[in-house]
Structures are given as C-alpha cells and as structure tokens.
Amino acid sequence: MPDVIFLVHGMxxxxxxxxxxxxxxxxxxxxxxxxxxxxDFDQRFKPLAVNYSELFLDILKTWAQQKQGVEALSxxxxxxLVEKLMSWIADDGSIDxxxxxxxxxxxxxxxxxxxxxxxxxxxxxxxxxxxxxxLDVDDTWSIIAHSLGTAxxxxxxxxxxxxxLAGGGTLGNHKTPYLVQMxxxxxxxxxxxxxxxxxxxxxxxxxxxxxxxxHPLDPFTILRPFxxxxxxxxxxADNYYAAKLxxxxxxxxxxxxxxxxxxxxxxxxxxxxxxxxxxxxxxAAEAQYRQQFQLHGTLTDPxxxxxxxxxxxxxxxxxxSWTAILTVWNRVEDxxxxxxxxxxxx
Amino acid sequence: xxxxxxxxxxxxxxxxxxxxxxxAALTSRAAAAQEMCAIPAVDSHEAAIRxxxxxxxxxxxxxxxxxxxxxxxxxxxxxxxxxDNRAAADRLLVVLAKLKxxxxxxxxxxxxxxxxxxxxxxxxxxxxxxxxxTLPTVILKSRTQQWHGQNLILFPGTSQELNLEAALCVxxxxxxxxxxxxxxADFQSVVAVYTLSDLIYRTLATATQDxxxxxxxxxxxxDERWTAFHTSSLAxxxxxxxxxxxxxxxxxxxxxxxxxxxxxxLHPSAAVVYDTRQNDxxxxxxxxxxxxxxxxxxxxxxxxxxxxxxxxxxxxxxHGRSPGYGLAIHLPRNWSLALTRSHGNQWxxxxxxxxxxxxxxxxxxxxxxxxxxxxxxxx
Numbered sequence: 190m191p192d193v194i195f196l197v198h199g200m201x202x203x204x205x206x207x208x209x210x211x212x213x214x215x216x217x218x219x220x221x222x223x224x225x226x227x228x229d230f231d232q233r234f235k236p237l238a239v240n241y242s243e244l245f246l247d248i249l250k251t252w253a254q255q256k257q258g259v260e261a262l263s264x265x266x267x268x269x270l271v272e273k274l275m276s277w278i279a280d281d282g283s284i285d286x287x288x289x290x291x292x293x294x295x296x297x298x299x300x301x302x303x304x305x306x307x308x309x310x311x312x313x314x315x316x317x318x319x320x321x322x323x324l325d326v327d328d329t330w331s332i333i334a335h336s337l338g339t340a341x342x343x344x345x346x347x348x349x350x351x352x353x354l355a356g357g358g359t360l361g362n363h364k365t366p367y368l369v370q371m372x373x374x375x376x377x378x379x380x381x382x383x384x385x386x387x388x389x390x391x392x393x394x395x396x397x398x399x400x401x402x403x404h405p406l407d408p409f410t411i412l413r414p415f416x417x418x419x420x421x422x423x424x425x426a427d428n429y430y431a432a433k434l435x436x437x438x439x440x441x442x443x444x445x446x447x448x449x450x451x452x453x454x455x456x457x458x459x460x461x462x463x464x465x466x467x468x469x470x471x472x473a474a475e476a477q478y479r480q481q482f483q484l485h486g487t488l489t490d491p492x493x494x495x496x497x498x499x500x501x502x503x504x505x506x507x508x509x510s511w512t513a514i515l516t517v518w519n520r521v522e523d524x525x526x527x528x529x530x531x532x533x534x535x
Numbered sequence: 536x537x538x539x540x541x542x543x544x545x546x547x548x549x550x551x552x553x554x555x556x557x558x559a560a561l562t563s564r565a566a567a568a569q570e571m572c573a574i575p576a577v578d579s580h581e582a583a584i585r586x587x588x589x590x591x592x593x594x595x596x597x598x599x600x601x602x603x604x605x606x607x608x609x610x611x612x613x614x615x616x617x618x619d620n621r622a623a624a625d626r627l628l629v630v631l632a633k634l635k636x637x638x639x640x641x642x643x644x645x646x647x648x649x650x651x652x653x654x655x656x657x658x659x660x661x662x663x664x665x666x667x668x669t670l671p672t673v674i675l676k677s678r679t680q681q682w683h684g685q686n687l688i689l690f691p692g693t694s695q696e697l698n699l700e701a702a703l704c705v706x707x708x709x710x711x712x713x714x715x716x717x718x719x720a721d722f723q724s725v726v727a728v729y730t731l732s733d734l735i736y737r738t739l740a741t742a743t744q745d746x747x748x749x750x751x752x753x754x755x756x757x758d759e760r761w762t763a764f765h766t767s768s769l770a771x772x773x774x775x776x777x778x779x780x781x782x783x784x785x786x787x788x789x790x791x792x793x794x795x796x797x798x799x800x801l802h803p804s805a806a807v808v809y810d811t812r813q814n815d816x817x818x819x820x821x822x823x824x825x826x827x828x829x830x831x832x833x834x835x836x837x838x839x840x841x842x843x844x845x846x847x848x849x850x851x852x853x854h855g856r857s858p859g860y861g862l863a864i865h866l867p868r869n870w871s872l873a874l875t876r877s878h879g880n881q882w883x884x885x886x887x888x889x890x891x892x893x894x895x896x897x898x899x900x901x902x903x904x905x906x907x908x909x910x911x912x913x914x
Contacts, residue, residue, distance in 0.1 A: 191592065192686075224585075233592060251766045252773065259803045259821060268821045268853040271803040274648035278773065302780045308761035314790060315754040322751065326733045327591045328636040329686050354746040358675035359788075363743050367685045376760035382785065393692045397685050424696070451709070466584045466687060467700055 190235060192367075192464065193320055194330045197239045197313065199336025199373070199447065200295040202246055208238035211333075214448055218457055223465075224473040233465065237320045241312045241341060245295045247307070253281040296337055300379050310345045317345070321364065329367035331464060335447040336409060339371040339401075340379035343390050347383045350395040361395055368463050371401040372450045374415040391420045392428030398463055402432040402456045405499040407445050430463075432456045438497055440486030454479050568600045574723055578715035580704040583722045587687070587699065587729075594724060596684065597733025607639050609734045612741055623741075624667035630738050631661030638731050645724035648700060650695040651731060654681070657695075660735070674742040682736035684729045698724055757792040759839035764793035767841055769829045769865060796830035799848050804871065807891040808854045809884045817895075822873055822885050824848035824863055843867060850875060852885050859883050868893075884898045 196208040217229040256278045263271035279290045282374060298305045321330050334342035346369065350361030369390065373391070376385045389395040401415055432455040441449055451457050458470055485493050560878050572595035577583040587596075593599040615623075635655055641648045658677070678692065681913040685691045687699040687765060703725055704718035713721075770779060778800045785791045807820040827848020834842030846865035851858050852875040859875030863885075866872070871887035886894070 244762075247762065248765050248776075250770075251771050255772060255803075258805050262805050262819055263803065263821050263853070266819070266821055266853040268803070268823070268858070270851075271821055271823060271853070274772075274774075274801055274803065298776075302776060303785055304761075304764070304776065304780050304783050304793065307785050307792070308758075308765065311754055311757045311761055311790050311792075315751075315758050318751045318754055325594045325598040326683070326737050327594045327596050346789055352750060354675055354743070356675050356746050357672045358677070358743075358746075360747065360750055362676070362678045363740070364678055366678055393696075397688060397691050424694075427698070464686075466588055468581050469588075470585065486664060493707075516667075526540055 190323060190325055190328055191231075191233050192235070192331070192462070193324060194234050194236045195234055195239050195317060195320060195332045197332060197334035197338035197342050198242065199338050199445075200292045202244065202291060203240055203242040205240070206238075207240070211447055211451065212236045214451060215457070215461070218478075219461060222478055223469055224471050225465075225469065227482060237316075239313055239316045239338075241309045242295070244308055244312055245298065248298070249279060249290060249294065250281065252278045256280055271383070294309055296379070299337065299340070300381060303382075306344065306382065309341055311350050313341055313345045314349055317349070323349075331368035331370065332366050333370040333372065333460070335372045335450070336375055336445065337379070339374045340376040340417075342369065342371070343376040343380075343385055343388070344382055346390045346395045347388045350389045350460070361389070365394075366396045368398040368400065368460075369396040370463075371415065372400075372447060373407055373410050373445050373454070374401045374403060375409050376458065377415045378409070378413040386417050386419055387414065388428070391417070392425035393422075398428045400430040400432070400459065400463065402434065402450050402453070403434050403448070404434045404438065404444055406439070406497070408500065408503040409445055430459055432459065435484060437497075438484050439493060439500070440483070441487065442496055442499075444500065452482075454482055543758075546607070548903035566695055568595075569602050571595065571599055572602045574726060574847075576719060577704070577722045578718055580713070580718075583704045583718055584687070584700065586722065587703065591684075592728065593724055593777050595730075597730045601730060601734075603730065605634060605731065605734055608633060609737050612738060619675065620671065621667050624670040626659050627741060628667065628669065631663075631735070634731055634735055634738065635661050638728075641724065642802065646699055646721040647728040648727050650690055650697050651728045654690055654693065654695050654732075657693075671742045674739050675746060675755075677739075679736055679739040679743065682732050682739065683738075684733050687888060688730060689725070689732060754790060756837060756839050757790060759837055760793050760833060763839060763841050768797055768831070769824075769844075769846060770802060770808065772800075772802060775802060789853055795833060796828060799824040799827035799829055801825060802848075804825075804887065806852070806871070806873070806885050808852070809886070810854070817891055818854060820852055820854035820883070820885050822863060822871065822887070823851040823853075824865075825851055827863070829865060851879075852883055854883060854885075855881070 196211060198207055215234075215236075216230040219225075220227040223229055225233070256275045257280065259271060260275045262268075263275065286387075286443055298307060300306075317330075317332075324330060332342055332346075346366070350359065350365065352360035354360060356364075383390075390399070392399050403414055403416070405411060417429075420429070432452055432453070434450075434455060438444070438453060440452070443449065451460075454475070459473055462470055488496070540780040571593050572590060574590075575586045577586050590596055591598075595602070597606065608630055611719065614625060615626060638648075638651050638655055641651070643649055643652060663670060663673050663677070681693045683691070689695075689697040704713045704721050706713050752914055765776075770776075775797065778796075778798050782798065783794060802824040804822050804824075806820045807817045808820040809816055809817045824846075825848065827846055827850075829844065829846030831841045831844040834840055844865060844867050848863050848865075849871045850861055850863035852861070852873060853859075855877065857878035859877035859881070861873055861883075862873030863871055863873035869887055870893070871885075871890065873883075873885040875883045875885060877883065
C-alpha cells in the first residue's frame with residue numbers, strides 16, 4: 190500500500206467522492222511537474238476521504254422529522270407554544286437552501302456543543318484508524334485538512350495522542366501521522382477544548398511535520414490567524430512551515446476554497462516535497478510552475494478590484510474573539526453566494 | 536479397495552504437484568523481492584534519495600518485501616500466536632536480542648549507526664529493563680513510534696532524529712564533495728539502520744497491537760452510540776441538545792462516548808387521547824414533556840443500541856379548548872403514557888401513537904377471537 194493521505198473537508202454537506210476534484214488537482218500537478226513522471230501519484234499516494242458532515246446532516250434531519258410530525262397538528266389543536274418552538278427548526282426542504290443551515294450550523298454546533306464535538310472526533314478518528322490499520326511499516330500517513338476540518342483534525346489528533354490504552358500508555362506513543370497540512374486554518378478561532386498553541390499537535394509530538402496556509406483576505410482565518418510563535422522548539426524548527434499567501438492572490442470569489450489554496454505554489458510545492466522528497470519537484474519544475482502561475486487567474490482587472498474590495502470589507506478590524514465570526518456572517522454569506530458559481534463553498 | 540488405489544495415487548500426485556507449484560511460486564516471489572530490494576549503486580545525494588525512496592515504497596526497508604534474515608525472523612514472530620504471555624515475552628526478547636546483535640555488527644563510523652546504537656542503549660534493548668511479566672506494560676508506556684521510520688526521517692521525536700535529506704551523501708562543507716564510494720557506503724548504512732529500526736518497531740508492536748486494536752473497536756462502538764444519541768433517543772431537539780450539553784463532560788483523556796441519559800425539555804410529540812365523549816374514542820393530541828429525564832441501557836449486537844428505555848416528565852397536553860397538565864412516562868417501543876388534567880377538572884389519558892396502534896391491534900385481535908368464539912358456539 191502506498192503512503193496514505195487523508196483529506197478532511199470543511200463546513201457544509203459532503204457526499205461520497207467529495208475529495209475527487211482535490212485529488213485530481215494534486216494528481217495532475219504531480220503528473221506534470223514531478224521528476225518521477227506521469228502516473229507516479231497513484232503509485233506513491235493513496236488518498237482517503239474523511240467525512241463527518243453526515244453527522245450534522247443527521248441531526249438536522251432528525252429535527253426536521255420531529256417538526257414534520259407535530260407542526261401541522263399543533264396548528265390544528267391551537268398549541269401555540271409548540272408551534273412557536275417548531276418555527277425555530279429548519280424543515281427538510283430548507284436545509285440545503287439556507288447558508289446558515291447548510292454551512293454555518295456545522296461551525297456553530299461544533300464550537301458550542303461538546304456532545305457534537307466529541308461525536309465528530311470519534312467519527313473522524315474511526316476513519317483514520319480504519320485507514321491505517323493495514324499500512325506497511327514503511328508507509329506513512331498524513332492529513333490534509335481544510336477550514337472547519339483543520340479544527341476538527343487538530344482536536345481529533347490531540348485526543349488521539351492522549352487516548353489511554355488498556356494496560357498503560359497512550360495511542361500517541363505508537364501511532365502518529367507524518368505530516369499535518371492545515372489549509373485555511375481556523376483551528377485557533379474555534380479552539381475550545383484544547384489551546385491550539387500549547388497542545389500536543391505540533392512537530393515532534395502528535396505529528397512529525399506541521400504545515401499551515403493562510404490567506405490575508407480569507408474572512409474565516411483572519412479573525413484569529415494560526416501563527417504560532419511559541420513553537421516549534423529549536424530541534425523542530427525545520428518541521429514547521431507556514432505559507433502566508435499574497436494579499437493579491439485572488440483567482441475566484443471564494444478564496445477560502447480548498448482547491449484555491451492548493452493551487453498556490455507556496456502551498457502545493459512544499460506539500461508534495463514534504464510528502465516525498467525535495468528533488469521530487471526540481472528547481473526547474475518549480476520555476477516552470479511559478480512562471481505559468483497567475484495570481485489573478487482569469488479574472489479581469491475590474492472584477493478583481495471589485496472582489497478585493499468585498500473581501501477587504503468582510504475582514505475589517507474585528508475583536509479577537511471567535512464570536513466575531515457572527516459579526517461578519519452576513520458579509521461572508523454574500524461572498525459565499527457569490528462564490529457558488531466559481532468554486533466549492535467549503 | 537482395488538478401485539480406490541488408483542484414485543488415491545492420483546490424489547497424492549495432484550497434492551505433490553500443488554506443493555511443487557506453491558514452492559515454485561514462493562521461490563519466485565522471494566527472488567522477485569530480492570531483485571526489487573537489491574541495493575542499487577548511488578553516487579550523489581539526489582540519486583541516493585531517489586533510490587532510498589524507491590526501496591521504501593517497495594516495502595524493502597523493514598516492510599513486507601524486506602529480504603533479510605532479520606525480517607524473516609520478525610515476520611515469524613508476528614505470525615506466532617498464543618495465550619501464554621510469558622512465552623510471548625520470551626520470544627519477543629529473543630528477537631530483540633538478535634536485532635541488537637545485528638545493530639552492534641554495523642560499523643559505528645558509518646552514517647546513522649551511532650544514532651541507532653545510542654537509541655538501543657537509551658531504550659536498554661533488548662530487555663527494556665523489564666521482567667517478562669512487566670514487559671508488555673513497559674512497551675505500552677514507551678514511545679515505540681520513535682523506532683518508526685517516517686519517510687526520510689529516522690528516530691522521529693528523539694534527540695537522535697536524523698533527516699536523511701540533510702545527511703545522506705551530503706558533504707560536510709559547501710566546498711567539499713562526497714565521493715561515489717563514500718556515498719555508496721552511506722547509503723548501505725542508512726538502509727541497514729532504517730531496516731533495523733522499523734524491525735524493532737514491528738517487534739515492539741507485537742506487544743501493543745491487541746491494545747491498539749481495542750481502540751478501533753471502542754471507536755466503532757462510540758460512533759454508533761453517538762449516532763443513536765443524536766438521532767434515535769428522545770431529547771434530540773436543539774434546546775434539549777443545549778441543555779444536555781450543560782451536564783455533559785468529555786472524558787479526561789481520550790475519546791468520549793455519549794451518556795446513557797438525557798434531560799427532556801419542551802419536547803413535543805404527536806399523541807392520541809382517549810375521549811369517552813366522542814364517537815371515535817381516539818382523538819389526536821399533542822403531548823409536551825415540559826421537563827423530565829430519559830435513560831436507557833446500551834445493548835444490541837454491538838452494545839451500541841438504545842435499549843430498556845425509561846423516562847418520566849412533567850407534561851402538558853393539547854386536546855380540546857384548554858391545555859392539560861400532568862405526568863408522562865416513556866417506555867421502550869416508543870410507548871408513552873400520560874395523565875393530564877385540563878381546566879374544569881377534565882382528566883385525559885394520553886398515549887403515544889405507537890401505543891395506541893398496539894392497543895388498536897390488540898382490540899382487533901380480541902374482536903376477531905370473540906367473533907370466532909361466537910361463530911363456534913352457533914348451532
């Protein structure tokens with residue numbers, strides 16, 4: 190079996206195969222630029238999708254079923270209190286249509302409700318566990334997480350690291366990932382159970398390498414950016430990497446998008462070099478990719494200026510608190526709706 | 536008898552052929568592994584890293600294709616099963632002693648060998664300073680991951696950690712060059728060290744694998760229980776979820792399973808009321824658990840299903856002009872019963888739809904039996 194790469198999605202509803210566009214993008218990049226040549230990606234890596242979005246959807250659908258069961262009857266019998274209670278719940282039809290129910294709900298309940306957070310961590314850990322069960326000793330396993338998935342991955346790995354074993358010791362003594370790549374890292378803004386700057390999820394502990402990527406205009410990450418200054422310690426200084434993308438890197442409305450981050454050379458090149466080796470992508474190949482890479486993609490100048498203005502407005506000076514996310518919600522929702530046509534809202 | 540003999544001979548012949556074919560397949564597989572895992576000639580940093588990467592991906596460095604006698608020894612240990620812990624510990628110590636001997640036989644001046652020998656010393660291999668009785672516990676509490684080669688990293692998370700990208704066939708100074716012979720010696724050395732390191736990890740893993748597998752089983756059970764908690768229990772509405780989070784505490788360390796109880800809060804359900812004034816005795820009603828408690832036991836095949844439920848609450852009901860107030864109890868099979876009293880001392884007996892359905896079916900059954908008895912009595 191090749192090295193396993195787990196892909197952990199962000200907020201929103203994800204179905205089986207959600208990871209395929211991201212995998213295709215990485216595969217195409219390797220096939221085009223790696224020194225090992227076309228076809229190497231599939232020999233080297235086994236991408237495995239982690240999906241926890243069903244858990245949120247199950248909760249919403251259970252609520253909707255409850256609503257469906259009593260709403261009409263409460264109207265008929267004049268049970269005003271029940272009718273009012275039911276009006277707070279989304280019905281089945283509006284779950285997909287409203288940004289709050291389809292995306293923001295995941296973030297809010299993950300942050301606020303420990304029973305949901307623990308359930309998500311168990312769901313994710315179970316998939317990680319199943320994916321590494323049959324790994325050969327020479328293989329490694331790594332995680333690429335996006336958006337809400339960065340917070341979920343962080344919390345799950347911290348819990349994994351400290352999971353006691355019957356007879357003594359912890360799971361982290363014996364099984365830890367090689368690389369953790371956080372993309373659009375929101376683990377700090379959503380931190381609750383563990384302090385992400387002092388937790389064990391850092392190089393040399395719960396993982397060997399830790400990379401993060403940050404866009405200065407990404408409305409979700411700039412509230413409390415993940416830029417640890419306290420770690421790594423000197424021994425692991427080379428095992429931490431932060432890609433701070435250019436202010437002007439805007440190829441689409443949804444700059445928070447997984448694929449948008451992974452297209453940037455400062456993200457994809459170090460990621461694949463770390464997952465393989467430095468000369469896997471030669472300096473000449475890097476230069477070639479950087480040369481053809483366009484910061485603004487196919488956007489025209491007027492479209493770019495308008496989009497940048499919207500993004501800058503969404504991220505104006507905010508209080509240093511996770512609740513700040515609610516204050517920009519409407520603006521972010523506008524951006525997300527704008528992005529629906531230009532990329533995955535995740 | 537005479538007719539059976541040729542058949543037996545034929546069977547024996549077939550078995551011999553099958554055994555020969557199996558042996559040939561094994562031999563050719565071993566030969567293929569030997570060829571695939573043969574150490575190539577390398578003369579530069581880039582070539583050495585590429586070759587090392589190829590060997591790792593082919594699982595030659597302590598993995599399933601590894602062709603050395605040490606690898607065969609560890610594979611044999613992994614296949615050995617038994618319930619005698621003492622014997623298992625003894626077998627493990629024998630293998631660790633053999634791996635230590637192999638490590639000591641390496642030239643300490645070669646790349647990564649000093650780190651390997653320091654690791655062996657630091658870990659007190661092969662005994663781990665433990666008696667056979669306490670050996671599994673000592674291994675469980677130790678960080679065996681330090682022996683697990685990670686891509687191009689040896690001894691991760693230790694002071695002996697070695698990144699081969701920075702060390703393999705790399706000159707000491709910018710002006711210096713690494714000769715082809717020196718690079719080849721470095722390469723052979725790191726292959727041997729990486730292989731031994733992974734083999735030590737595999738050997739130690741024989742003492743931890745059952746405990747680690749237990750975590751996998753636990754995660755599966757917890758996941759199913761959480762799904763049941765959020766979708767199959769009673770208090771599933773948002774305000775109930777919020778209330779139940781106030782009394783919930785995650786495990787102090789490690790993953791948490793859900794509680795086996797919930798607080799009910801403003802929980803409405805469709806119900807039926809038994810109304811003696813109406814022609815149709817069963818009338819629709821709304822039952823609201825204002826505040827209450829619901830508990831259960833985990834059961835079923837995976838011990839992850841909600842069973843033996845019981846709950847009680849202060850309840851309200853709606854049927855007729857004014858709401859009723861009273862008590863409700865909740866039982867398995869979604870059976871709920873409530874007794875409420877509305878304005879004007881009007882008592883109402885309310886049940887869940889499932890319980891009413893059960894009663895209706897019973898009534899039908901009773902009626903059918905009565906009809907059958909009546910028809911049987913007819914002359």
